[in-house]
Amino acid sequence: MQNKGLIWTFIVLLSLACLYQLSFTWVVSGVEADAKDYSNGDPKAEERYLDSMSSVEVYPIFGFTYAESKKNELNLGLDLKGGMNVTLEVSVEDVVKALASNSQDETFTRVIDRAKELKKESDEDYVTLFESAWKEVAVDKQMTAIFYTLENKDRIERSASNEEVIAFIREEAESAFDRSFEVLRTRVNLFGVAQPNIQKLAASDRILVELPGVKDKDRVRQLLQGTAKLEFWETYENQEVYPMLAEANTKLKGLLLGEESDKVIEIDSADAIIADTTVEIAENNEELLSADSTLVDTAVVEEENLTDLISAGNDTDSLGQNQQSLEEFTKENPLFAVLTPAIFQNEQGSYSPGNGPAVGFSRISDTAKVNEYLRMEEIQAMFPSKLKLLWTAKPYDDAEQFLQLIAIKVNNRDGKAPLEGDVITDAFQDFSPMGGRPEITMKMDAVGAKEWKAITKSNVGSSIAIVLDNYVYSFPNVNQEISGGVSSIEGDFTIDEAKLIANILKAGKLPAPAKIVEEAIVGPSLGQEAITSGLSSFMIALVIVLIYMVFYYGKAGLASDIALLANLFFVLGVLASTNIALTLPGIAGIVLTIGMSVDANVLIYERIREELAAGKGARLAIEDGYKNAYSSILDANVTTLLTGAILWFFGTGPVEGFAKTLVIGIFTSLFSAIFITRLIFAWRLDNKKKITVSTSFTEGAFQNIALKFVTNRKKFYIFSGILILVGIGSFATKGLSYGIDFTGGRTYLVRFDQEVNTTDVRNSLQDAFVTASGVNLSPEVKTFGNADQVKITTSYLIDSEDIDADDQVEGKLNEGLAQMNLNYEIMSSQKVGPTIADDIKSSSFWAIAFSLVIIFLYIVFRFRKWQYGLGAIVAIFHDVLIVLAIFSIFYGILPFSLEIDQAFIAAILTVVGYSINDTVVVFDRIREYLGMHKKAPMEETINNALNSTLSRTFNTSLSTIFVLLMIFLFGGEVIRGFAFALLVGVIVGTYSSLCIATPVVVDLAKRDEQKKGK
Known part of the structure; x- marks a missing residue:
């Protein structure tokens, strides 16, 4: 073997580089293990420990801190670590x-x-x-x-x-x-x-x-x-706005009853404002303020006061014997039934609007109805164009149920605020001098400081509303003008909320709004389960393949095992060095690489066995075996690489994760299978050690087999035709189970503390998912794995433009599930918007179409005959149709998910790659036999070529099937449907390469010869 020194040098350098990159993972794991021991199961304590270690040097050999080491560790994807993909x-x-x-x-x-x-x-x-x-x-x-x-x-x-x-x-x-x-x-x-x-x-x-x-x-x-549109607005006083709200309440009653109300509220004086309606609000509405409350004379209703008022309002004993029912009150006062005006009883016993810009408050669940009423053209016409009503960003009561409505004054003709956030030069979380509550400190540039000084000067004694993305975060009273450009946003913030807002302000505002159109959330516990199940399938598959190779090929199998372990080490090292995330489909890609990388060694060893059987010495047989196997290895891996590259380019999420590890695995497995095994053989030969490529159990296996593949091709056509026709019948009558990747919608994986019935879950959710127009969008509920786990799918609000639509849907989900009176946990969720779903369909179609065209062109280029290319494409269509048929026939019957989603497309494209891999190896042997036996009958020569590949086909397919079976059994529910598609595809692909692709080539070649003869 030439250039052994160069290859050894490359192996050593590559191994050191991989070891260096993976060492960060080992160091970080040690620190995080210490954090777990320190915290005794307290997540907050664990987080504090890791924060304190951020700048501590934990890798002294190279001088890296924990934070630096963390950035360089093996990156785990969201499905393994938990988190969000948006x-x-x-x-x-x-x-x-x-x-x-x-x-x-x-x-x-x-x-x-x-x-x-x-x-x-x-x-x-x-x-x-x-x-x-x-x-x-x-x-x-x-x-x-x-x-x-x-x-x-x-x-x-x-x-x-x-x-x-x-x-x-x-x-x-x-x-x-x-x-x-x-x-x-x-x-x-x-x-x-x-x-x-x-x-x-x-x-x-x-x-x-x-x-x-x-x-x-x-x-x-x-x-x-x-x-991050930050605005500073002047405000109206509640006394100025309440008369308009009262008049709007009366107007709305007439509109909803289909007639104009005769009752008109005079607004000439403050005394006239306090009409019968006001008394009704104060005394009769169960959700409003009690008559025992005192006049609030501050701009902000303090949290504890508001809580007291709400509690008092819920005391039905204080409402008197003439209490109206809530239904009657709602009919008479539709606006005030959902928006409690800020009116209070003073010490003299009369009622009047409170001070400040807060004109009322409403339950969060009622804010949408308030917005609907206030947007009505007839109601809008009752308010001046300079008035804008905005909700506060946070609830202002202990139960977190109520938001306040703030009256904003729009003085500029262009509708812009007097001062906006583009003047902010810095922002950070701080603590207020009085009370030490979290707040946000802002620094402004010179222009902003000057304008802020002017605004505060002209509003001494009044409130200024600080608004971020159309939500009011604070509306403090101005006690004096503020100069210098440094100011604070006060509110009922937690430290994390204050930090978040400060970071948004510091980063700047988006030039255009950004909307989440696709989202995947994986809980940390589900991620840990994925790691456990993924590693289990990985280890079991690896052990089976290692044992099988030694069983079948003896000492040569041991060499391939060493190469295989080196290959895994290189794959993980490359992933760590490139910061490509290792995902659950990525683990499947690595495990599949284990099965497919065996193919290169199998091809080499089968060639060596043939050379030894021809009477050649060990050294020459090994040299010729490698040389003769290169063509098949090259063609097989290039076609798989092309499929992986297409997956990488077109895929996102799990598809992309699978493709990346598959592509990396192809390169590392080729290097390991060819060069590392060759080095081991050269070392053994140099040291006069024996090399065996079989054992006593496998010596002579698959010899003297003469199966009539070509002769029986019509039987294969009939068998495959029946399967495909049954599948077409199932497509027409039953269809396929499309996931939200193709339909759009939201899915939630929910785990209960005991087994549940899907019908009971569906019934509990039915009333929650009703649209504003009264349409019931009852979600689809399926068991997912064990009987205590369900997958809930809904299209509710998927077209909504509201920024809080995701929260609304989750609220409805929790509202429905709460009726079951069971403990549950939302393990993961996924959202796919309609436009994303259309794009996924489009990209999936083009990915499959493009891969078929590329593979056809490559085969025509390599084999110089179009019949080979067309035969391979026919076999691929055959494989894809049968996999689709099985998914259509058995969905709803088999106890695991058979949805058509992005992961399924990845599986189909992998089946395409595997099928073409197998087919190319078979075609390569046919081409060789036709060149060696030019005078023999074509059918006989091709049949002999097919029989000569059986040992390789059996070993490669069996090892790959073993691997996929382990993923299917132990890889976890999330990936089970994906593994099933691959398992079926590999079995069908192995069959089609022998029984469909080659017979099609024979028939096409015969027809071509007949045309030439005529």
């Missing part, structure tokens, strides 16, 4: 509207609406869709009529063509997207998560964010979706 879509629509100065032009509005419709059906970027919508709706209208504004006149000419305007819009949209990406990256880095991943998704307006280990999903959603 896909955000930047709203380029808002950028386009801003460039048009929010034009209300009718044509422009119709173009925007049409672009929205196109977005649902296409994965093109928004600007391209906007251009298409403009051509369709506006036809010949010039875009400059909309986009040539005061702000844009320096960027585009008045006479600019539509193409030039689109180029301008595209440039601005790309700039906004890039700035949004940078803002999000800054926010994520400030969030303090170890090994976060944020990346732009090619050819889209989307950004992928992976945050391993995070537990507070609400904080993450706020962090990522909040535009």
Whole structure:
């Protein structure tokens, strides 16, 4: 063997590099084990311990701290570590509207609406869709009529063509997207998560964010979706707004009853305000303030006071004998039934509005109804255009049920706040001097400091509302003007909330809103279970393969085992060095690599056995065996590599994780199987040690077999045809079970403390998932693994534009599950928006189509005959159809998930790769035999070639099936359907390479010869 020294040098260097990278994982594991021992099961104590170790040197050999070592450890994916995976879509629509100065032009509005419709059906970027919508709706209208504004006149000419305007819009949209990406990256880095991943998704307006280990999903959603639009507003006093609310309440009653109410409230004096309705509110509504409360004369209703008021209001004994029912009160006062006005009884016994800008408060569950009423055109007309009503960001009572409604004063013509957050130069979490409560300290630039001084000076004695993303975080009274540009946001913050808001302000605001269109959340306990089950399947599969190779090939098998272990070490080292996350599908990719990497050794050893049987000496047989096997090894691995690369390019999430480890595994397994085993053989030969490629049990196996594959091809056609026809019948009558990856929606994996019936769970959820229009979207409930675990799927609010839609759906879920009176835990959840689902369908189709085209072209290139390429493609279609047929026939029958989702597409493409791998090896032997036996009958020669590959086919397929069976049995419920698809695919792929692909080549070749003969 030539260049042994060079190969040994490379192996040593690669091993040292992998050892260095993996050592960080060992160091970090030691520190985290100490943290667990220290905390005695207290998560907070464990977190504090690790925080204290952040800057401590824990890897003294190289001088790395714990934080630095953590960044370099083997990166575990969300399904193994727990955390969140989020896909955000930047709203380029808002950028386009801003460039048009929010034009209300009718044509422009119709173009925007049409672009929205196109977005649902296409994965093109928004600007391209906007251009298409403009051509369709506006036809010949010039875009400059909309986009040539005061702000844009320096960027585009008045006479600019539509193409030039689109180029301008595209440039601005790309700039906004890039700035949004940078803002999000800054926010994520400030969030303090170890090994976060944020990346732009090619050819889209989307950004992928992976945050391993995070537990507070609400904080993450706020962090990522909040535009960080900070505004400082002047406010109205409650006394100014209450008369309008009272009149709106009366107006609303008439509108809801279908008639205008005759009752008109005079608002000439404060005394006239306190009408019968006010007394009813104070005395009769169970959810409102009690008559025993005293006048609140501060701008802010303190938390403890509000709690007392609510408690008193729930005391039904104090309501008197003439109490109206809640239904009657709601009928008479529809607005005040859901919005409690801030009116109080003073010391003299009369009622009047409280001081400050808080005009009322409402249960969180009623805020949507309040918004609905206040948005009605007839109600809006009763309020001045300069009045804007905003909710507080946090509940203001112990039970966390009530939000306050704050009256904002809009003085500017453009509707902008007097001061915005772009003047903030720094922000950080601090503690108030009085009471030590968490607050946010802000520093402003010179312009901001000057404007802030002017605003506070003109509002001494009044309140200023501090608003972030249209929610009021604080509305303090101004006691004196504030100079210097340093100020604080006070509110009922926790330390974490104050840090989060400070980080958002520090990172800056998003140029365009970003909405979560896809989300996956995995709880830490489920992640730990995935690690345990993944490692179990991994170890069992590895041991089986190692034992089998020694059993079948003797000492040569031991050499392949050494190479296989080295291969695993290299794969993990490469993953650690490239910071590619190891996921559960990634473990499946590694385990599958174990089975497939055996193929290279099997091909080599079978060739060596043939050379030894021909009477060659050991050294020459080994040399020729390697040489003759290279062609098959190259073709088999290149086709699998092409499939893996396509998966990597088109896939996201679990598909991408699987593809990455598969591709890395192909390279490392090729190196290990060819070079490491060759070095071991060379060492044994140099030391006069014997090399065996069989044992007493396997010597002579598969010799003198003469199965008639070609002769019986029609029987194979009939058998496969029947299977496919049954499958087509199942498709037509039963269909397939599509996951939310293809339909859109939300799924929740819920585990109970005892076994449950899916019908009972469905019934408990039925009344919770009802839309505003009364449509019942009862979720689908399936057992997932054990009987104490269910998978709940719903499309409820999946099209909602509300930023808190995810929280609303989870609230409905918990509301329904609570009726079962059982302890439960939401182990994981996933959300896929409709546009994402369409994109997944599209990318899956193109991934499969592209892989087939690439494989066909490669085979035609390698074998120089189109018949080989077409035979391989027919076999692939055959395999895919049978796998789909089995999934259609058996879903709902087998006790595990057979959903068609992204993981299934990964399985199908892997089956394609494996099938073509097997087929190429068979074709390679056929090509060799046809070259050696040119005068023999073609059918006989091909049949002999097929029989000569049986030993290799059996060993490779059997080892791969063993591996997949272990994943299926022990890999965990999340991956069981994926493993089943691979298991079926490998069995069918092995069959098709011998019984379908080759016979098709024979028939095509015969037909071609007949045509030439004519």
